Amino acid sequence: MIQEAHVGIGITGKEGLQAARISDYSIAQFRFLLKLLLVHGRWNYMRACKYTLGTFWKEMLFYLTQALYQRWNGYTGTSLYEPWSLSMFNTLFTSLAVIFLGIFTKDLAAPTLLAVPELYTKGQKHGGFNIWLYLGWSLMATCEAVIIFFTMWSLYGLARVNPSGNDIFQLGLLTFSACIIVINVKLQALEVHNKTYMSLAVIIISVGGWFVWDMILDREYTMSSGKGVYFVPGNFLQHSGHNLLFWVVLLLSVTAVLLFEFTVSTLRALFFPTDVDIFQEYEQDLDIRKRFEEAAASELQQGWDHGTKKSSFELAREKEEIAELDARERQVRELLARPRVMDKPHAVEHEMDGYTSASATASHNGSLARPEPERRQSVEIQELFSQGFGTVRKGQLK
Template sequence: MFYHGLIGTFRVSRGNFSNSVVRNSLERSVCLEVVQLVKQSPNKPITAAIGDGANDVAMIQEAHVGLGIMGKEGRQAVRCSDFAFGQFRFVRRVLLVHGHWYYLRISTLVLYFFYKNIVFITPQLFFNFLSAFSTQAIYDTAYLSMYNVLFTSLPILIYGLFEQNYSDVKLLECPHLYKEIANNVLMSWCSFLKWIAFGVWHTTVIFYIPYFLMMINEAILLDSTPIDQWMFGSIIYHCVVTIVNLKLWFHSRYWSAVFIISIVLSIVGFIGLASIYAIIPGTMYWVYFHAISSPTFWLLSVLAIAVCLVPDTTITVLTPHILSALYRTKVWIGKCRTETTEL
């Protein structure tokens, strides 16, 4: 045991130079010790243990992720594992393809929920400053209830089920693509702050473009009647639902028919339900009909969408080219240094 402990400590001390530890025909306690030593190393890595027999149970349970293979020694390892496989060759596809896809999907889903609620709620904060903090809501209560349940839920659900930034064939042929998601890069503070920045930018544009236009001339509707509080809130809500769904559309790299239909259905569904709700007597009676009957409303919507999404689209398009240019520059500098050293 002491001998194996020294070997494990030596391997861990060189952990900066290796990403895996392979062992063969060791005792159960030694397997457990190896995983514990790796977990306790200074870098605090996320560990995964793969085994196919009863001798591997302790190791599988100790690791952060346990993978069990159904082998000749029985199913003890499978029963104690987090994920089970019929054959070892399936692990490659699970890690390189499904692991890549699902990490992309779940990380985007989490960040998108922060983003879309920032875009939705922040106009209320801006409105509080204009209303002298009177606690008056900018949205109708029905709109508040239906935002996350109906108008923005279906596209992100489809995204979380079917999104693919690369095809399965390419991910299997190019294992180095896994490095793009290594070290939890998509859930880093940089990614989080980027989504928050987009949310703040979008909500600022959505609120202040109608506001400044209303300050210039309140009578912008078709019949020249001034905009009231509920009309102002309806315009903002319409822009929020449209931009939040289009943002996810432009962010996605896999435009399947189901995904596109979910985006269109969410936006068109909102317009339809808002129109039906406008028929019911109450605070919103005929408000939305009054808004959509004005060409100014549609011009305002297009302007807000363009100002919001053009920077996003520009960054999305230019980023791969910038990264490619930086990579080529790095390679060129490396070649120059090599040639200089040889001289």
């Protein structure tokens, strides 16, 4: 049975450990299958789909710009990109974006998936990867490649006033830079629902590493004795890097692509929403998220890594603790603001005189009841501090 299944899950029990040892996943109790299937199973399915779609998308975006350039070089097959950079595109500059997308992304929180088991059917219906999704991502890659290339060609390649020139090295450098930035920002900012500092680190490392690579190329080409179509000594540091037009066109091309991506995603979620879009919006509401957590409370108590987002139970507990501490601090300040009897001798004499007169009056009236003196405020404060209320300690009263 385990050999025929797509994923083998073994449960340790009285029959031994043979099935658990040869399985893909081993669990101690049958009830653990709920989290493994509904949460981790769905997360892994969505991650694999995102990784596949992201890989196809970035390759089409990058290499379609080269295909568009062939019209202007007589279809000779001349590469728009520098050969060393071209060989490092997948290895150094875009590998982290798709790898981290396929490992850490979570489209929905665990309480939501446990409270609504119907969300698991997305994998059964092939909702994460199908021919229509592939065609949609391919169409987006084609449109974005057109935007990047023609923005570069019309504003930089055909510019009449260009201090650093518009040779093939600089055209390729500008297009390559735009593709690197767009790929990392889309895959780690637009496609990741649970954004963390790790996503920001991936963008900084990949994009920053690309510009460090350009500095290394400048040094290598400066020291090289050979000449060729890409022999442009100190191009980035001494020419393109000091050209304001280069950075303006780069900013415009990246902004245009990201604005196009954001507009298409917003319109799709508005007119053709999926279950994921609807429940992601539900999770933004604290009351609805609390109901999801209450429905999955029995499973959540077994231990979960909530990440940076606190649960509704934790938020409610923090509010109660803060309100209780504020009430205690307010009570302490009110008691401290009252006049202390022990510090005023005349007040003590007045209190004793009142007590004596009250006793005499009671005796004169023939009453056996003895009126108790008024409780001193200092005693109340000492009792309050003995219970540990407030931030003021007993030693501060001395």
